[in-house]
Amino acid sequence: MHLLYGYGSIWPMICMIIVWLGLLILGCFLIRNFIHGGHRSKRILKERFAKGEIDKKEFERLKSILKD
Numbered sequence: 001m002h003l004l005y006g007y008g009s010i011w012p013m014i015c016m017i018i019v020w021l022g023l024l025i026l027g028c029f030l031i032r033n034f035i036h037g038g039h040r041s042k043r044i045l046k047e048r049f050a051k052g053e054i055d056k057k058e059f060e061r062l063k064s065i066l067k068d
Helices: 011-035 038-051 056-067
Strands: none
Touching: 038 056
16 A cells, blocks of 8 residues: 555655755744844944044945945
């Protein structure tokens, strides 16, 4: 007796579920990074200001550019 009545074994179905879940997780990750991508640039800008690479005037100018 076959479990899937002639459609093969259960492994292809399990593999397809894993592939679809992987694509769904990858899509969510990419969308989240696309939406929140500005946080990384703001963090880098703050680090440069903290290290003294840029002054306050340059920091404010670049910060206003990132908001746009």
